[in-house]
Amino acid sequence: MAPTESPGFYFNLATMRPIVIGFGLLILCMLVLFKIGEVNFVEGNVRLEVIVAIAAFIFFFIGLYFNYQSQRKISNQKDVANPSEIIDYEQIKKIGLTQREHDVLVKMADGLSNQEIAQQLFLSESTVKTHVSNILFKLDAKRRTQAIQSAKKLKILA
Amino acid sequence: MAPTESPGFYFNLATMRPIVIGFGLLILCMLVLFKIGEVNFVEGNVRLEVIVAIAAFIFFFIGLYFNYQSQRKISNQKDVANPSEIIDYEQIKKIGLTQREHDVLVKMADGLSNQEIAQQLFLSESTVKTHVSNILFKLDAKRRTQAIQSAKKLKILA
């Protein structure tokens, strides 16, 4: 983040699909619930505040996640104004690492297993393995530990 | 877990406190408003769906904004402190790592496999495995990557 020029939101369908679908389903479920429970609400058996509070909570976190996804994309755009930035985004492009691969690389360096990375990035373990393999190839590493070491030397990891 | 340097969800008390407080206040305000306007809702003059939908959208964007704010704070914190990369031998003793274990840890951080470490230190792979297991236990890590990450934070690795 922190690019001085406002980058705007970057959405691509592949990564946003689950979010959009989830968002839509949530609204649908909500509407269905309302239809079903309409009488109850009119009779005042269910506290309106509770419903709204729950909805607020859910959508609050959806908003968090939504923004997180877009931030992830934005962070790819290099930050010229902030020289203290440790990561060399030019180097990343030079090596040919994609955005998603770099995401995985960061998680790898945090010491996460493929499964944990999959959970945190909302991917299958298969996908993570694919990314890891590509990372190892592009960084000319035989193991993830070696890839992390190389990446830090190349300043594509903090 | 809470990898502090990685992008994504970053929750610590310091950065989240204003968010939590703000969120709580908003819900409080909402509840108060409901108390005030309770009669209208019971009478069914206002569509419940509309209210909830509006609440959902509001909180959705609040979520967006809060995440945006927290992200900004993270990127500001990044340029704090990139201290010297000196090995803290006191820390090593404190944790209980032996000399040989530290040797292996260093090789691990270089991205070597157990077999390669064995060759470089003139050991059998079995011995290296034993050392690695002890290292993982003493550093409270599940994987070697995690051990490396922890070790660097504890300054027992350059």
Place this chain on the structure above:
DNA sequence: ATGTATTTCCTACTTTAGGATGAGCCTAAA
């Protein structure tokens, strides 16, 4: 519009890592 690159996911397979346990050897301290 079309071709290239990205992202996602899969199956099947091999290799490496890691856990649990035991044991022999050496050294320094009690």
Place this chain on the structure above:
DNA sequence: TTTAGGCTCATCCTAAAGTAGGAAATACAT
């Protein structure tokens, strides 16, 4: 001389990592 800690090595087993190859949808640029 026991004892304790450290170093070495082993086996057996499970879990995780990594390879190879394919496939489908999307993204992006020309």
